[in-house]
Amino acid sequence: VTADHPVNLFTLLSTGMGLNVFEAGTDLCPESICSGATYVSPERRRLDLLADAAAIALHRIVPEPWAGGLPPVDLGWAHFWPSGRLDSGKPAPADRALVRFDRFLDRMADYPRETLHFIHLHVPHLPWIRLPSGQRYESAEVYPHGLENQLWIGSEWEMLQAWQRHLLQVGLVDTLVGRLTARLRDLALDDETLLVITSDHGTSFRHRGLRRNLNRLNLTELVNIPLFVRRPGGPAGKIDERNATTLDLLPTILASVGIEEPEGLAGRSLFGPPPQSDDKRTYRGGSRRTKRGIALSYRTADLDRAELVERVAGWFGAGDWRLVFRLSLRPELLDRSPDALLSDEPPLELVLRHGWGLARFEPAADVLPIHLAGRLRGWSIEQDPVDLAIAVRGSIVATTRTFVAPGRAHRFTALLDPTRLEPGDNELRIFLVEGDANDPRLRATRLTRPRRRARRPGAC
Numbered sequence: 001v002t003a004d005h006p007v008n009l010f011t012l013l014s015t016g017m018g019l020n021v022f023e024a025g026t027d028l029c030p031e032s033i034c035s036g037a038t039y040v041s042p043e044r045r046r047l048d049l050l051a052d053a054a055a056i057a058l059h060r061i062v063p064e065p066w067a068g069g070l071p072p073v074d075l076g077w078a079h080f081w082p083s084g085r086l087d088s089g090k091p092a093p094a095d096r097a098l099v100r101f102d103r104f105l106d107r108m109a110d111y112p113r114e115t116l117h118f119i120h121l122h123v124p125h126l127p128w129i130r131l132p133s134g135q136r137y138e139s140a141e142v143y144p145h146g147l148e149n150q151l152w153i154g155s156e157w158e159m160l161q162a163w164q165r166h167l168l169q170v171g172l173v174d175t176l177v178g179r180l181t182a183r184l185r186d187l188a189l190d191d192e193t194l195l196v197i198t199s200d201h202g203t204s205f206r207h208r209g210l211r212r213n214l215n216r217l218n219l220t221e222l223v224n225i226p227l228f229v230r231r232p233g234g235p236a237g238k239i240d241e242r243n244a245t246t247l248d249l250l251p252t253i254l255a256s257v258g259i260e261e262p263e264g265l266a267g268r269s270l271f272g273p274p275p276q277s278d279d280k281r282t283y284r285g286g287s288r289r290t291k292r293g294i295a296l297s298y299r300t301a302d303l304d305r306a307e308l309v310e311r312v313a314g315w316f317g318a319g320d321w322r323l324v325f326r327l328s329l330r331p332e333l334l335d336r337s338p339d340a341l342l343s344d345e346p347p348l349e350l351v352l353r354h355g356w357g358l359a360r361f362e363p364a365a366d367v368l369p370i371h372l373a374g375r376l377r378g379w380s381i382e383q384d385p386v387d388l389a390i391a392v393r394g395s396i397v398a399t400t401r402t403f404v405a406p407g408r409a410h411r412f413t414a415l416l417d418p419t420r421l422e423p424g425d426n427e428l429r430i431f432l433v434e435g436d437a438n439d440p441r442l443r444a445t446r447l448t449r450p451r452r453r454a455r456r457p458g459a460c
Contacts, residue, residue: 001026001027001028002027002028002029002030005028007262007265008028008029008250009028009116009118009250009253010028010029010030010033010034010116010118011029011030011033012250012254012259012262013116013253013257013259014033016114017114017115017116017257018111018112018114018115018116019033019034019115019116019118020104020107020108020110020111020115020116020117020118021034021116021118021119022100022103022104022118022119022120023118023120024097024100024120024121024122025120025122026120055070055071058070097121097122097123098123098130098134100119100121101119101121101176101179104117104119105179105180105183108183108187108189109187113189113192121173121176123169123172123173123176124166124169124170124172124173126143127139127143128144128162128165128166128168128169129165129169130168130169130172131168131169131171131172131368131418132168132171132172132174132175132321133172133175134172134175135365135366135367135368135418136366136367136368137367137368137369137370137371137415138354138357138367138368138369138370138371139354139371139373141371141373141413144158144161144162144165145158145162145403145405145411145413146158146159146161146162146403147159147162147211150210150211150212150213151208151209151210151211152205152206152207152208152209152210152211153208154403155207155385155401155403156207157329157385157400157401157403158403159205159206159207160205160315160327161327161400161413161415162205163205163315163316164316164324164325164327164415165415166203166205167312167316167321167324168321168324168415171321171324174321177197181195191232191233192232192233193230193232194229194230194231194232194253194256194257195228195229195230196227196228196229196230196249196252196253197226197227197228198225198226198227198228198246198249199225199226200225200246201222201223201225202221202222202223202224202225203221203222204217204218204221204222205221206218206221214282214296216296219296219298219302219303220303220304220305220307220308221308223280223282223298223303224303224305224308225246227244227246229252229270231256231271232256240270241300242274242275243274243275243277243278243279243280243300244270244275245267245280247266247267248267248268248269248270249267249270250265250267251265251267251268251269252267252269252270252271254269255269255271255272256271278299278300278301279297279298279299280297280298280299280300281295281296281297281298282295282296282298283295283296315327322417322419325398325415325416325417325420326398326417328398328399329387329399329401330387330389330399330433330437330440331399332437332440333389333396333399333433333440334396334397334398334399335395335396335397336395336396337394337395337396338389338391338394338396338429338431338442339394341431341440341441341442342431342441342442342443342444343434343441343442343443345434345443345444347443347444347445347446348376348377348378348379348432348443348444348445348446349376349377349378349445349446349448350374350375350376350377350430350445350446350447350448351374351375351376351377351448351449351450352372352373352374352428352430352447352448352449353373353374353375353450354369354371354372354373354374355369355371355372355373355374355428356369356449357369358370358392358416358421358425358426358428359425359426359428360424360425361421361422361423361424361425361426362423363418363421363423368418370415370416370417370418370421371413371414371415371416372390372400372412372413372414372415372416373411373412373413373414374411374412374430374447375402375408375409375410375411375412376402376409376410376412376432376445377409377448379402379409379410381404381408381409381410383410385401385402385403385404385410386401386402386410386432386433387399387400387401387432387433388400388401388402388412388414388430388431388432388433389430389431389433389442390414390416390428390429390430390431391428391429391430391431392416392420392421392426392427392428392429393421393422393426393427394427395420397416397417397420398414398415398416398417399414399433400412400413400414428447429444429445430445430447431443431444431445432445
């Protein structure tokens with residue numbers, strides 16, 4: 001908040017410069033200079049805090065068997081309720097971010113040419129429910145299955161599916177950056193703008209590893225954040241391998257606009273001489289002032305970015321966001337007709353919870369029914385997970401693998417590429433995969449809807 005950091009980006013640039021500021025998670029811009037349409041009143045903040053405190057309190061007092069409907073409180077800093085704030089009618093976090101981004105772009109035309117335009121978005125933060133297009137998909141799992149207490153405790157396939165959903169929402173960030181640069185061109189600001197884009201931390205996807213609690217195993221994924229700096233009218237872009245930290249951003253901005261640095265300011269301008277050291281230090285498990293805070297020192301040479309890039313490309317391809325939909329443990333089946341691979345085994349019953357909307361698919365809809373979910377009926381939880389092939393309009397468009405939730409049946413989820421679907425009815429068929437890659441066979445399933453639970457006598 002401002003009281004902790006009175007000398008900050010906003011207060012230093014407030015003299016003689018407009019401020020189009022959309023903060024999220026911080027309160028650094030004082031009301032005296034940020035009291036316009038972007039300002040959130042203390043009363044509104046108190047109500048938001050009350051809603052979040054209620055979620056935390058309910059987790060403490062509600063018995064475990066009845067706590068399944070409560071929102072997770074360990075996957076973000078605030079706004080825990082997926083349906084929005086408690087005063088209702090407000091969109092979920094990822095939706096709020098897009099509404100704020102639209103307002104941010106619209107308001108750029110209302111400010112003088114010399115303006116700090118600042119926005120902090122909780123994207124691609126959880127929940128992962130968006131596509132690169134900005135469209136949302138219906139999801140039976142708002143938060144990823146296989147993740148508990150920030151640990152990937154499920155199968156490797158469950159982790160890969162969560163990674164897939166995360167990458168697709170990263171694609172949304174790519175789209176938003178494109179919209180921002182287009183807006184700058186429309187306002188004839190493109191050649192006059194110092195553009196800075198960065199993130200706070202990464203997310204780790206390693207089986208049996210921690211998602212965002214820092215250790216030596218996930219160091220590269222969590223601390224190796226993107227940083228793009230484009231100078232007004234500067235030379236063509238290049239990759240700079242020199243050591244840099246987020247503390248360097250404020251000195252860089254001040255140097256670019258000709259404002260003298262205040263005494264004692266941490267960091268250095270990225271346009272100045274290179275740093276003398278390659279050492280870095282970060283903190284995990286808390287802050288430097290808490291007992292749980294543990295300092296972790298490393299060098300940029302310790303980050304194995306090549307291994308990370310190779311792993312991403314190996315599973316999801318590169319160069320086209322549509323390749324992310326082709327994540328598969330049985331890639332030999334993709335794009336094939338299922339009819340030539342059918343076995344004579346009797347069909348199994350598969351309870352489809354989400355996916356019936358494919359019968360009335362609208363490609364331009366705001367919400368798409370492309371996230372399938374269901375379970376195999378009659379398949380013992382003691383049996384191994386099985387692979388499923390999903391065919392639409394006579395072609396296999398995805399494969400998935402079942403997982404066993406504690407005390408439940410074999411369940412599955414799958415995300416379909418909307419560009420493989422047609423307007424109207426898309427015949428959906430799901431098959432159990434048997435055999436190996438050289439001799440795959442498909443066993444048909446019979447899709448049924450979930451049974452309605454009988455209401456107890458006297459219940460209303």
